[in-house]
Amino acid sequence: MTENTRPATPSVVVVSGNPRAGSRTVTAAEAAASRVAELLGTADVATIELAAFAGEILTAAHPAADAAKERLARATVAVVATPVYKASYTGLLKAFLDLYGPDGLAGVVVVPLVVSGNPAHALAGEAHLRPVLVELGAVVPTRTLTLTEAQLPELGEALNPWFARWATPLRRAAGVPVPSATTTTPSTTPSTAELTGAAL
Amino acid sequence: MTENTRPATPSVVVVSGNPRAGSRTVTAAEAAASRVAELLGTADVATIELAAFAGEILTAAHPAADAAKERLARATVAVVATPVYKASYTGLLKAFLDLYGPDGLAGVVVVPLVVSGNPAHALAGEAHLRPVLVELGAVVPTRTLTLTEAQLPELGEALNPWFARWATPLRRAAGVPVPSATTTTPSTTPSTAELTGAAL
């Protein structure tokens, strides 16, 4: 990514590695991405569902995957989402990420998002997904956003504590101004405004 | 896998997760599998190259993958091999393993084999591949067999120390008799016979 090709307006891209289209993984990821876009003051949000072109990823020619690859590499912030399969990310997501060369996600701030049917698999994001993103050169300043199936019906509530905690590191990593009250002191006790989402 | 379907003669199956057919990954895995077969006293060795049917794995119907899946689940010992992609196993391998249900590899003894161009990625087998195999219910009694690119031209030499160290745990896990000299005392200093492969 050179200076000329990265757009001036911040953009947010969702990538869902769920093999089923229209999954709750993508719903959750889009809700998170919409909160990230508010933080960044942008309306440029796009979704890439790998399920839409899964069949071509492991073949010799994969034009839709190539386009998605470029789109993701140009994002300011990406929400890379996966359900937990066999205690890790899906093979679909990894097969897509394998298409990148070294440092293919350099300069992209990534929020790993893991949707887990089994609460016991909550560490999958930190133990397995994050190292792949870091290997690709992404900046991963926050903790993985892990959501259990039980939390999905009340997504807003589930996202609040994570955003209260990580909004400032995320804004900083994306290079957007941080509201002065929190500039020098990321607090662990979020203000009421942050919790209700008013400040986002 | 029920008692009726698991065959009486031990079998060894190689699975290569390298997206290229005829890769050095499969050569190394077959060399390791041949040593495992000697340990088990069997000539029943088969190779599954995921590259041969990669294009169907992420589609709705995947008959060749289904056949491979069953073949692997019936193995006494499997050598599950992958090159290192993005500091982990390949997406191709994970996409194939994702086809299994819970405990889909129960009763199979698995030797993880990782071929790494970069010596810095040697922990990928223990950190990432083994947990997936264990989640599938496989018995993984040995350390990952990690081979760097530099070792591939002299495969026999590269395999000797690993087999000297892990032959007894492997035989035991597979339920085959262990030569009496080593029955109760797996030694860390392999005998000359073991090192030259004469005892294998």
Place this chain on the structure above:
Amino acid sequence: MTENTRPATPSVVVVSGNPRAGSRTVTAAEAAASRVAELLGTADVATIELAAFAGEILTAAHPAADAAKERLARATVAVVATPVYKASYTGLLKAFLDLYGPDGLAGVVVVPLVVSGNPAHALAGEAHLRPVLVELGAVVPTRTLTLTEAQLPELGEALNPWFARWATPLRRAAGVPVPSATTTTPSTTPSTAELTGAAL
């Protein structure tokens, strides 16, 4: 460990890495060890609570730790137990294991046991504890035995499914005869006898 120093009778050793003596970690580990001893047909079971000599481990002289170290290295099967601290094993346990040289646990079959207050930390055993044990040369044929705090009051019930699933791989790894019904066919559906513990 040479052939001369490893005793003929199988022995089971519990190591608890909980910094508090008399913790529920050690209670759970001793219950598991007692089940392992039944499997091995031995009454030789010992417990090492690192809490008893924690103060000396990070100092220059640590005679009690040295004695514990030797005792553990001579075990046939060890239950290495830890609560989850910061999403991983305790520093106390790691500081003790750091006292070993390379392959210091070669020839020891280890069952990792993790007690977790938060179900979200269940992967800590596979992701973090097992790689350390494997690096030390231990044979780790089973899945980590993970117990959540909620399961501790009914330990027997909590242990049953794990032992039904892993009794045969464990017996084999320890080199003790496996009852003929299960010799060649580790089944994933445990018999009633196994579930009630009658066969253990």
Place this chain on the structure above:
Amino acid sequence: MTENTRPATPSVVVVSGNPRAGSRTVTAAEAAASRVAELLGTADVATIELAAFAGEILTAAHPAADAAKERLARATVAVVATPVYKASYTGLLKAFLDLYGPDGLAGVVVVPLVVSGNPAHALAGEAHLRPVLVELGAVVPTRTLTLTEAQLPELGEALNPWFARWATPLRRAAGVPVPSATTTTPSTTPSTAELTGAAL
């Protein structure tokens, strides 16, 4: 950490988890910290060698460790350094970090630094150390700084590529202004000035 207690001037703190005082781990970490301090425009750099009070960490009272704990939690950026012991961080480092309560490093930007005698252990930082730091609430925007023993004699050269790559994410995470040329476009091909350290 509240707004009132976190100092206005950025500070850099080195923590070395090497059990030996005066180790090459601390030398390497101090060299890295000095580069970080230049990036932040500060001269406030302090070193905490856990070896200096290792003996008290696993005992009931540990005043020196408590003071170190507070000092680290107030840092703007911390370089948390460890040699590789048993394919992971040292027990000493983990025992110290275990003293923190939940989110004890919230608001601290941490650079994990791993010194490895064996290049094969380079993933230890990403696989094991980083998850502990993230669990403690630290912001870890960069890749782990991994140094092999062979690189230690020429530390400056060894640090250059890492700083060329991660200077901007690090400055942003720390909330200090980023030079305008790199504000919106972290490039993967560092300028000559960055490589020679002139711009740092």
